[in-house]
Amino acid sequence: MILLVVALLQSAAVAPPPAAAGEDQTIVVVGQRLSGTERALAACIARGCPPKKEIAASLAHAENQFLVGDYAASRATLLKARSRNEKYAKDIPVDVANLIRASGRLASLNGLSDSSRTNAIDSLDVLKGGLAHSDPRVLTERLLVGDTFAKERRYTAAEEVYGTVAKQANAAGLKQVEGLALLRTAVLYTALASVDSAYEYQARKAIRRIRDTTDPELAPFREATVTLERRVKSGDKAHDVEKAELAKTPSQQRTNEAVLVYASPIDLPDRSESGSKVVAVTGDPVPQWVDVTFMVRPDGTVQDIDVVRQSDNVRGPWLDAVKASLAKRLYRPLAMAADKPGLRRIERYSLIYDVSYAPGSRVQARSSKPRVEMTDLTVETPANLTDRHRRVSSCGDHACGRSTRPQAPRSYCL
Template sequence: MSLFLILAAATASAPPPAAAPSQTIVVTGTRLSDSEKALRECLSRHCPPEEDIKASLADAENLFVAGRYRDARDVTKASIGRNNRFRGEYPVAVSDLYRGNGRIAEHLGEVADFQLSTALMRGILGNAFGKDDARVLKADVEVGDMFAKQGQFVQARTTYDAAEKRARAAGFASIADVARVRSAWTYAMDGEIALARKALERIAAQSAPEARIGRLSSLVLLARLDRNEGKTGKASEALFTELRSVRAKRPVLLFSPRLDLPGILPEGDEAKWEADPSFALPEMRLKTGNAYFEKHWVDVGFWVTSEGKVSEPEILRGEGTREWTKTLLRSISGRIYTPSVDPDGSYRIERYTLTSRFMESVSGSHMRQRSPNVRLEFLDLTNDPAPGPSPSPAGGGQAPSPAR
């Protein structure tokens, strides 16, 4: 998930397994039939653009959670067709529409649409509010995320560094720290572990109160690097000390075992992806047809105990073959999270999509073909508590990554 989706996570509609008496799970959400009806009624009465967009995104989200990715994308693209002309009047709503469309496109392997939607989302906000507005600076970070997901690490760092500089000058220290940490982490994504560690250690050494987000985020990532090298390290000790003072409700991922999918061979330097202990898989090779990737997804539910261990991981639902999910469950079982202040722990639901990006041109053919590089996209479907002070370097729908 891959690393970098920032949009708020969708609400999962699949019920988790029965819990212990002291563990009560409440799953909320709107039925797909209700969101479809709400959108139809909105369009029939020619509702205002903001209502149209809200209803469209709600329906697309439900369709996505139900595994109907193409239908979800049809909804967002139709709404874009109706509402793009209102980008000047409703820049936030229209930019949200492009952001949602980009997320769906990414899970379908529609990389060109993902890139275009991300760029347009940022452009709409920039034209409306100016380059130093907090919303625009956050969008710049999302653009950096997009470059990082494409493996364009130099361009990602350039984008992050520019956003950090402007955010710092505009007085948005937290956004600046987000960009700085993510810039440092691109070195690890690119296999430059020593450079990543050095950059993160500089951030972690800052003790000013206003630098706390960057400090905690860098400590999380340093702890991950330590775990990957089989050591606990000072970073983990410092992290646990600070987390206890913050009393974070959401568990922060520190380590995830390597995930090997059967029959799929890693491409390139494995260090580039082994550096990331969340779920950013390498691009992997698999020779198969386009249809294989249209309906391959699972929702995995599991408990994170108060000690940070994973308990009872299982597939709640999904489509397609399941041969690739056995190693996925083993990897999830071996994760290590930060300890929780809740003695009952927390229940997590995560979406995994097996996909491959479309190649826009293939020699000797006018038909689009899937790339032989297979990807596993990730989205957190957990309905987390209301946001508060969070040390997590992730704040939304993707696997933990630098300071979302």
């Protein structure tokens, strides 16, 4: 089973913050202990602290619960926080929207795709109620709604959302947001075309739409289409072709960041989740998860893949599929000497069985077909050790839009 689309869309969204160059990136565990964030949240609620602070305390505790692997408790913390603070949406729309978005992220990680989608829409509605409809944060949030459709394999619906955002951003003069929306469509169909040639026409059409633009602000997006076109053209030889092209990267185009350019799908064998006949019919109610570290070498290839932590219920060969995909990743070559170790990354992979209705029934059950979600846990800079690249509190993906001006894409994964 091939699972890739949403991670690809998110990596095409906004560039990661810069990482220190030329030195090994030590993995640092930061923040308070779980008991500490639990006490801090309880004390905040007890003294009636302002909604902004209470939301922040709730998000911090929920993130800690997620990091230790208690996905259900993490979501419960966010749901309770939402019930207490949603009434302040008009006063602090961005904070409340962040809370709802995080709740949607945890819903997805708990296998509740319908709830994840409705939370994305609710978060958008909160922003629309407190900000101008042409505000880039509103439009970027709408892109996340499109991502939920893509995750559910409702590709036409996702394309329609991205297209609407592109038109609205164009009308508002928000070229960066317009480019993000156009690129999302191109990445979506290029990813699909890589495993099903029936999508090749849509991929080429979406790529051509970006390539034919002339606005100088969209130049980085036109640059991204070079890789997309190469991926469609090279088919199953994409890895070797891209590796050869990246080897030609001139020194002035190398980077101090881990900029992902190519990632192969995570191929899950049928019924890979376990050998149990029971699980083959009904999937696990609790996600399996692993934290994986690896090094991005100066030439952009990956080495030293290692599992540093995992849930007690991990079993089956799905972890091998994750490692196989990581081993084939290609990043833009780094601006450092070839004998340097490179940049260290750490990512959380979760194997999830979605809740769905049994055929011809209103009874809900876990699907027997799993999917994988990735959360980046890399600490990016020593100066900002308390902020992870993919915090649950900021919705867990590049597409959040942490500023009012989304950045141009420097990361476009295929």
